[in-house]
Amino acid sequence: MEDKVFELLTKMYSEMTEQFKEVKSKLDEKADKSDIVRMENELNPKVKALFDGYKQHTDILERTEKEVSRQDEIIMRHIK
Numbered sequence: 001m002e003d004k005v006f007e008l009l010t011k012m013y014s015e016m017t018e019q020f021k022e023v024k025s026k027l028d029e030k031a032d033k034s035d036i037v038r039m040e041n042e043l044n045p046k047v048k049a050l051f052d053g054y055k056q057h058t059d060i061l062e063r064t065e066k067e068v069s070r071q072d073e074i075i076m077r078h079i080k
Contacts, residue, residue, distance in 0.1 A: 005058045013051060020047075
């Protein structure tokens with residue numbers, strides 16, 4: 001499960017980075033440098049916050065999975 005989540009986060013981060021590169025290249029053609037710097041300064045913290053949110057979500061899922069497994073083991077012991 002951890003590997004799949006990590007792969008998903010890595011893929012999402014990679015895709016977002018690629019899209020930002022595309023946006024940046026388009027802006028380079030149409031906007032001046034101050035506009036680009038302003039947008040980067042506004043977007044970078046938001047992207048980092050999103051990535052942190054995904055990481056926290058993953059941590060919660062992992063803890064929940066461990067607890068469910070533990071409860072499952074307890075139930076199986078009581079059944080036998």
